[in-house]
Amino acid sequence: MRSFFALVALVSAAAAVFIPPHDIRDDNESTESIVASLTASNHFGAPNAPQVAGATPGWYFGDDPASADGLPWLKDPDLCASLAADPTALHCPAGTAFRGTYYEVFYGLNASIQAPDYMTFGLVDTVSDCETMCDSVTGCNFINPYHDVNGKDGSPLLTCSLxxxxxxxxxxxxxxxQTQSDGSIDFITDSAGYDRTGP
Known part of the structure; x- marks a missing residue:
């Protein structure tokens, strides 16, 4: 009988262990933390410019959600709704119509822009997607799409810097x-630059 009471006491003690409620701020994958990371003060999820060792893109704007590879996919309806509700966050581009006009300044370079007016960078499928991203970021006037070979684990996506x-x-x-985590060295190809004009 004593062993029964000992077992009951042990089970009661185990049940009395306090388990704190889930704190959303500790969840790096939560929608709320993603929205909080996609603000201008954090360079819209990419606080380090592309040329900084260890820099990672802040977002993916393209048609294949599998290509997002863990990045916020800016065509996800639920994420876009959450971003739209926060006036300080990056908003998903609406539609595909460009509000600005883009003029090619250079193309085919093996180097990308590095400058103090850097705003953010992410991954896109096409140059048009990069233009659309610039249209959605207040103050964006120049895009630099390019291939960062070895820098994206073999991904064919374009890096889009604003x-x-x-x-x-x-x-x-x-x-x-920059040396990558697998020991390879990244290099730039097909770098182009476009000025944005218009509203």
Whole structure:
């Protein structure tokens, strides 16, 4: 009988262990934490510019959610609704119509822009997607889409960097050279620059 009471006491003690409620701030994958990370003060999820060692894209805007590879997918209806509810957050581009007009300044370079007016960078399927992203970010006036070879684990996606000021090929002096987690060295190809004009 004593062993029965000992067992009951042990079970009661185990049940009395306090389990704190789930704190959403501790969940890096929660919608709320994603929305909080996609603000201008955090360069919309990419606080380090692409040329900084260890920099990672802040978002993916394209048609294949599997290509997001853990990045916030800016065509996810639920995420887009949450982002739209926060005036400080990056908002998902609405539709595909461009509000601005883009003029090619340079193309085919093996270097990307690095400049102090850096706003954010992410991944896109096409140059048009990069233009659409610029249209959705207040103050964006220049895009620099390019292939960061080895920098995206073999992904064919374009890196899309956004800037607030206009640039020329003379500002394209990031040739890559960052060592990746697998030991490979990244390099830049097919870098282009486009000025944005219009509302």
């Amino acid at each position: 800037y607030s000021q206009f640039h020329t090929a003379a500002d394209a002096d990031n040739f890559g050279g």
